[in-house]
Amino acid sequence: MKDIIEGRVWVLGEDVDTDQIIGGKYLTIIDPEELKKHVFEIALPEFAKGAKRGDIVVAGINFGSGSSREHAPQALRAIGTGAVVADSFARIFYRNSINLGLPTVEAAGVRAIFEMGDPARIEMRAGRITNLRTGASVTFPPLPHHLLELLEVGGLVEKVRLELEARRGGAPA
Amino acid sequence: MSTNGGHGGTLAEKVLARASRLDSVVPGQIIEGHVDLAMMHEQGAQTVGPFHDMGATSVWDPDRVVIAIDHWVPASTEGAAVLHRILRKFAAEQNLTHFYDVGNHGICHQILAENGWVVPGDLAVGTDSHTNMLGASGAVAAGIGPTEMAAVLALGRLWLKVPPTIRINVKGNLGPGVTAKDLVLRILGDVKTTGATYKAVEYGGPTIEGLSMPERFTICNMTTEMGAKCGMVAPDQKTYDYLEKIAKHAMHPIQADKDAKYERVIDIDVDGMPPMIACPYSPDNVRPLTEVVHEHVKVDQAFLGSCTNARIEDLREGAALMRGHKVHAGVRFIVSPASTAIYNQCLKEGLIDVFTEAGAVFTNSSCSACFGGNMGILAPDEVCISSSNRNFPGRMGPKEARIYLVSPAAVVASAIKGEISDPREFGL
Numbered sequence: 001m002k003d004i005i006e007g008r009v010w011v012l013g014e015d016v017d018t019d020q021i022i023g024g025k026y027l028t029i030i031d032p033e034e035l036k037k038h039v040f041e042i043a044l045p046e047f048a049k050g051a052k053r054g055d056i057v058v059a060g061i062n063f064g065s066g067s068s069r070e071h072a073p074q075a076l077r078a079i080g081t082g083a084v085v086a087d088s089f090a091r092i093f094y095r096n097s098i099n100l101g102l103p104t105v106e107a108a109g110v111r112a113i114f115e116m117g118d119p120a121r122i123e124m125r126a127g128r129i130t131n132l133r134t135g136a137s138v139t140f141p142p143l144p145h146h147l148l149e150l151l152e153v154g155g156l157v158e159k160v161r162l163e164l165e166a167r168r169g170g171a172p173a
Numbered sequence: 174m175s176t177n178g179g180h181g182g183t184l185a186e187k188v189l190a191r192a193s194r195l196d197s198v199v200p201g202q203i204i205e206g207h208v209d210l211a212m213m214h215e216q217g218a219q220t221v222g223p224f225h226d227m228g229a230t231s232v233w234d235p236d237r238v239v240i241a242i243d244h245w246v247p248a249s250t251e252g253a254a255v256l257h258r259i260l261r262k263f264a265a266e267q268n269l270t271h272f273y274d275v276g277n278h279g280i281c282h283q284i285l286a287e288n289g290w291v292v293p294g295d296l297a298v299g300t301d302s303h304t305n306m307l308g309a310s311g312a313v314a315a316g317i318g319p320t321e322m323a324a325v326l327a328l329g330r331l332w333l334k335v336p337p338t339i340r341i342n343v344k345g346n347l348g349p350g351v352t353a354k355d356l357v358l359r360i361l362g363d364v365k366t367t368g369a370t371y372k373a374v375e376y377g378g379p380t381i382e383g384l385s386m387p388e389r390f391t392i393c394n395m396t397t398e399m400g401a402k403c404g405m406v407a408p409d410q411k412t413y414d415y416l417e418k419i420a421k422h423a424m425h426p427i428q429a430d431k432d433a434k435y436e437r438v439i440d441i442d443v444d445g446m447p448p449m450i451a452c453p454y455s456p457d458n459v460r461p462l463t464e465v466v467h468e469h470v471k472v473d474q475a476f477l478g479s480c481t482n483a484r485i486e487d488l489r490e491g492a493a494l495m496r497g498h499k500v501h502a503g504v505r506f507i508v509s510p511a512s513t514a515i516y517n518q519c520l521k522e523g524l525i526d527v528f529t530e531a532g533a534v535f536t537n538s539s540c541s542a543c544f545g546g547n548m549g550i551l552a553p554d555e556v557c558i559s560s561s562n563r564n565f566p567g568r569m570g571p572k573e574a575r576i577y578l579v580s581p582a583a584v585v586a587s588a589i590k591g592e593i594s595d596p597r598e599f600g601l
C-alpha cells in the first residue's frame with residue numbers, strides 16, 4: 001500500500017448496494033477479468049469501459065450495502081481501482097476490500113467535494129483527502145494499526161501465508 | 174460477570190468476550206475471535222483459491238464446517254455447476270462431511286437453523302450476509318467474504334471489531350394478520366438501512382419473548398438490512414427446547430448483564446400496529462400496508478420463499494389462506510420452501526396440493542426468485558410482491574422492476590386478488 005494515492009475520480013451516489021455494483025446474474029463468474037466487464041452496470045454504466053488503472057471511486061453513504069459478495073471489490077480491484085472512498089461503507093464490503101488489499105477509506109463529507117473526473121490525493125497515514133482541482137479537502141481518522149498492516153502486506157492472503165509460514169518455522173517460499 | 178469500565182456487557186460483548194477468550198471486551202476493541210461454526214454456500218467456491226494461496230493444507234476443524242448449496246440448486250447454469258464441483262472436490266479433499274448437497278439441500282441459513290448448527294454463545298460466520306439470522310439462537314452470527322472465510326478455515330479465527338449494541342425493546346400484542354415480518358419491517362422503517370451499520374442489535378422485551386424461534390429467525394434475518402454486524406435474541410426456554418434434540422455442540426447460555434451499556438435503546442409498542450410493507454427500492458421504505466392497498470398496485474409475480482419467510486409455519490399460514498381460492502389470472506405465484514425437510518413436511522401435510530391446485534408453482538427448495546440470478550426473474554416494468562428481504566434496484570433482474578416486501582400472508586392475499594392486498598380481508 002502506498003501512503004499517498006493519487007488518481008482521477010468517478011463519483012457515485014448514496015446507498016450504492018452490491019446489486020448495483022455487480023448484479024446477481026454474474027455471481028457464478030469466478031474470473032475477476034471477466035467480472036470487471038460488468039462492474040457498476042446499474043450504478044454507473046460508463047465505468048467498466050472508461051476506468052483506467054489507478055482511478056479512484058468516490059461515493060456517498062452506505063457504499064456496498066447488501067450481500068456479502070466479494071465479487072464487488074474483486075471486480076473493482078481487477079479493473080485497477082486505486083482506492084475506494086465513501087462517506088460511509090456497509091460492513092461486509094469494507095472488510096472484503098481491506099482483506100483483498102484494496103485501500104478503502106471512510107471519510108464523512110468526501111462526496112460533496114468532488115465532481116466526476118476531478119484529480120484526488122489521499123494521504124493514508126495523515127488521514128486527508130484533497131481535491132487537487134479545487135483545493136478542498138476532508139480529513140478522516142487513519143485506519144487502525146491492524147488494518148494498515150493488512151493493507152501493507154497486500155491483504156489477508158499474504159498475512160495468513162506469513163503467519164502459517166512462521167508457525168511452521170519454514171523459509172519463505 | 175466482569176465489568177467493562179464499571180458496567181456490565183451486552184449480549185454481543187459477552188459472546189465476543191468468550192470467543193476471544195477474554196474476561197470482557199469493549200466496543201471498538203479489535204479482537205481475534207475463535208469461530209464455533211463456519212458455513213459456506215456457493216460463494217465458498219471462491220474460498221478454495223485463497224485457502225491454497227495462503228499455503229494452508231488442512232481445515233482447522235472439519236467438524237465445525239458446514240457447506241450448503243442453495244442459490245442454484247440443482248445447477249441451472251454451467252457456471253453454477255462449476256462452483257458446486259469446486260466445493261464437492263474441496264469437501265472430499267478436506268474431509269468436510271457436513272455437506273448438504275442436492276437432495277438434502279436448503280437455504281444455507283435454514284440448514285444451520287433446523288440442524289442445530291448454531292447454539293447459544295457461539296461465534297458463527299458464513300459466506301452470506303443473512304448469516305445474521307442465526308443470532309436468534311443467542312449467538313453472534315455474521316456474514317463474511319470468501320477470502321476471509323479462507324483465513325477462518327486455515328486458522329479457526331478472524332479479526333473483529335467489537336460493535337456497540339443497539340437494544341430494541343418490543344412490547345404489546347401483534348394483532349390478527351400481523352406477523353414477526355411486519356414487526357421487523359416496522360423496525361427497519363425506524364432504524365433505516367444504515368442505522369445499525371457495524372453495530373450489534375439486541376432484541377428483547379415481552380413481545381420478542383413471546384415469539385417462536387421461527388419468528389425470531391425472521392426478525393434476526395432482516396437485521397442485515399439495517400447494516401448490522403449481528404442481530405440477537407437472548408436464549409430462553411424456547412431456545413433450549415428448540416435446540417434440545419438437535420444441538421450439534423455444547424451451548425453457552427450467555428445473557429446480557431443487567432447494567433449493560435447500550436449505545437441506543439429503542440422502545441416499540443406494537444399494540445394496534447397494522448401489517449407493514451417495504452416499497453421500492455429499499456427495505457426501509459416502509460409504510461402501513463393499508464395505505465398501499467388503496468393504490469391498487471397490480472402484481473405480476475408473487476413470491477413466497479427465501480430465508481426470511483419460507484419455513485413450515487409460513488407455508489402453513491399461506492396454505493390456510495390459499496385454500497378455496499385461485500391464483501389471480503395474470504399472476505405468477507412461486508412458492509419455494511426454505512429446505513428439503515420443509516418441502517417433505519409440506520408434502521406430508523398436503524400443502525403442496527393446496528398451492529398447485531390453486532395455480533401456483535411449487536418449486537424445490539432454493540433461494541429461488543429472491544436474488545435475480547436463478548429463476549423467477551422479472552421484466553423491467555413488472556411488479557413482484559415478495560416474502561423475501563431485499564427490494565433494491567436490480568434485485569430480481571432489471572433495475573426498473575419493482576419489488577414490495579411483506580409477510581407470507583400478504584403475499585398470498587395479493588396473489589389471490591392480483592393486486593397488493595391486506596390478508597385481514599380474508600378473515601385472518
Ligand code: SF4
Nearest residue numbers: 303479480540543544
Ligand atoms: S434466500 Fe435470498 S437472502 Fe436468503 S440466502 Fe438466498 S439469496 Fe440470500
